[in-house]
Amino acid sequence: MLRTKRIAGRFGLFSRKAWQYPRAMPCATITSALHTSSMTEDHIATLKVRRDRMMQQLHDTCQWGQGERWGSAVIDTGMKRLALTDADKAVRDWFVEEAKSLGCNVTVDEMGNIFAVRPGTNPDLPPIYAGSHLDTQPTGGRYDGILGVMAGLEGLRVLQENDIQTDHPIGLVNWTSEEGARFPITMISSGVWAGVVPLEKAYASQDVGGSGSTVRSELERIGYLGPRPATPEATPMAAHFELHIEQGPILENNQQKIGVVNGAQAYKWFTVVVKGRAAHTGTTPMDARGDALLVAARMINHSNVVANNSGALASTGILTLQPGSVNVIPSHVRFSLDIRSKSDAIVTEVEQKLKRDFAAIAQGRDVEGCTPPSAGTLPMEVTWATDYHSPAVHFDQGCINAVRTSAAGVLGSSELFRDMTSGAGHDSVNTSKHVPTAMIFVPSKGGISHHPEEWTSDEDCALGAAVLLQAMLRYDRGHNSK
DSSP states (O other): OOOOSSBBBBOOBBOOHHOOOOSSSOOOSSSTTTEEOOOOOOHTTTOOOOHHHHHHHHHTTTTTTTTEEOOOTOOOEEOOOOTSSSSHHHHHHHHHHHHHHOEEEEEBBBBOOOEEEOOOSTSSSSSSEEEEOOHHHHHHOOOOTTTHHHHHHHHHHHHHHEEEOSSSEEEEEEOOSSSOOOSSSSTTTHHHTSSOOOOHHHHHHBOSSOOOOHHHHHHHTTOOOBOOOTTTTTSSSSSSEEEEEEESSSSHHHSSSSSEEEEOOEEEEEEEEEOBBBOOOTSSOGGGGBHHEEEEEEEHHHHHHHHHHTEEEEEEOEEEEEEEOTTOOOOEEEEEEEEEESHHHHHHHHHHHHHHHHHHHHOOOOOOOOOOOOOOOOEEEEEEEEEEEEEEEEHHHHHHHHHHHHHHHSOGGGGGGGEEESSOOOHHHHHHHTTTTEEEEEEEEEGGOTTTOOOOOOHHHHHHHHHHHHHHHHHHHTTTOO
């Protein structure tokens, strides 16, 4: 149920009473029972989404998993809706009921992915899907993933209110645990669907919080361990479109509104373990220490130097150490390493150089570009494990063209949109391995994402949602006989 509380702040003041939707309202001057096969470009271009409705629903659903407060307005909070928690279950339950109220058939697969499908006139055709995710980072914001799902729901409402018939069924999917924040495999469930993550590996993935819970046990606990296999055969798609915030500063810096995403850069995730020797900090001379944390710090700093020199990106987001006592030299350090580039070859080049250099650093040898320790260190052991590999992706040209044409129609100027490559991984990376796929970006204020202050204006969210809906209709019109 929508809250009646007035919402203030940068979104202005409005209440549910001012614009609630007790009856179907036309979003454009389109006659009833219009079929996409007879829709002209002008027809499609007149379709609008109801911005206030979509945005209030987005903020209302953020009551489940509310995170850090950063401002004084009601909506000035981030999100902490980790996958398969009670908060995730609550928003999933809401999503299922909302989709059913729009006349959608709802199914859940064995990874908890939720598929809502509005029937088309040709039942032999697979659905054209919009897709994204409702889970967030521990200190996330209100737009990453969430906007894509809410925009998909708004598109379904527009189709229903205008009685628009499509040949393909039109679907919306909420992919489970895209973020990889609670269970450390990013895009884990779309990965299972795409066949790049084995089902048993996904089920066995454990909560990084140390609870001992697994993906399977939590799916069972919240009631979303579905009966349908997570495969393209069990849940086929004609195409997959995803609206997402950019998570970077390019659109804002260039005063543009839409990014037509052509693909995604390559990346690899690793876990690196350094084993040294524990000792008393007060009795062990500096040149007789096996300080695993000191060596790991040198490695992390060096990874940034090597990546920068190679035109790549590298970062460490997780670091743990043992024994974790104030007066004991760390003997065991584990850290994550994320390497990214538009080029698969550059990712491989950086990985290979770092493996050589880390081995030398562990042995206390000098490495070019790496600051040597101020005192000698005992030889140590370093090991690597590859956690995830996502090669560079190139999206489908037909889907890209549908997005580009829709962006031109919605914005009215080619100066307001641009072709882009995604710097982050998304579920669309996995769907693109099997079905035509494309993405749409909208600006992120200050380029901020994975942060409570992540923000995209109402206007830009609505523009992105309109481009999403129109791209799906154009794709249906162009492929309704295939």
